[in-house]
């Protein structure tokens with residue numbers, strides 16, 4: 001049992017675990033351990049690393065549940081560590097993405113807390129998505145990370161909502177297309193539009209998120225306009241933006257849809273109270289990286305009002321994501 005000072009020390013060292021995870025993913029250690037336990041010397045030779053330094057990083061991650069040190073300086077993968085193997089879709093790409101440029105921006109969190117503005121823009125000289133547009137490799141990693149995060153969640157959204165009465169679905173900021181793919185697979189009567197910046201559309205065209213039959217790919221800027229359709233899904237997009245920007249995106253959806261159309265915002269709602277929830281961590285990262293925020297149900301209702309929409313209902317999927325459904329006010 002840690003005493004209060006030790007608990008604070010452990011919290012304060014959180015970045016060490018986070019960066020250590022990034023290192024072992026970038027070195028491909030989980031892949032090397034897929035065949036069974038190995039010594040640190042073997043792993044270091046295979047990854048051209050310093051054996052003692054690698055040992056120290058792996059020793060840090062073992063008590064966190066990623067490895068087991070089965071003999072001195074010999075490690076095997078645990079069930080938790082196995083999700084970092086690159087031969088299966090998983091959170092390894094998320095770990096790499098969040099610990100690269102987003103991590104550098106996060107180092108300036110005090111600036112964001114003082115000003116309420118995204119530190120990313122100050123550190124990198126341009127907003128996050130503009131920067132990604134100029135860094136194709138990082139943009140592709142970002143899209144892979146989003147696919148990893150969406151595993152299971154997109155299927156859960158597709159099964160939780162009844163799309164029967166609609167004909168043309170627009171996935172706004174759909175990126176890699178995993179959600180649209182899951183919805184189209186269950187709803188053969190629907191045609192789809194995948195709308196995103198060119199880097200997102202490129203990932204979707206390459207099939208990063210799955211098959212996209214009956215789909216039109218449209219590259220554009222949702223602050224200008226969005227393609228027409230009778231149902232809109234906007235997943236994990238609104239949380240990237242402050243209220244004024246988010247209302248503009250939603251208003252553009254309302255303008256493009258007939259009065260009977262629906263706008264579905266798919267996000268994890270911030271629960272009331274003190275219980276631990278990953279969304280509270282993501283919320284603070286988003287503050288520093290894009291200037292957005294995670295919201296409560298009441299905050300989404302307020303956003304819809306500002307965009308000329310009305311919150312109709314909230315459907316909790318079997319995953320962490322809720323579907324917040326709106327129609328024209």
Ligand SMILES: C[S@@+](CC[C@H](N)C(=O)[O-])C[C@H]1O[C@@H](n2cnc3c(N)ncnc32)[C@H](O)[C@@H]1O
Nearest residue numbers: 129146173174175196197200220221222235236
């Ligand atoms: C956090 S990702 C979510 C992607 C996907 N909906 C998902 O749930 O995985 C936000 C998406 O918004 C897209 N995006 C950002 N700014 C945009 C803009 N101005 N116009 C269109 N898409 C944009 C990004 O390219 C990215 O694919």
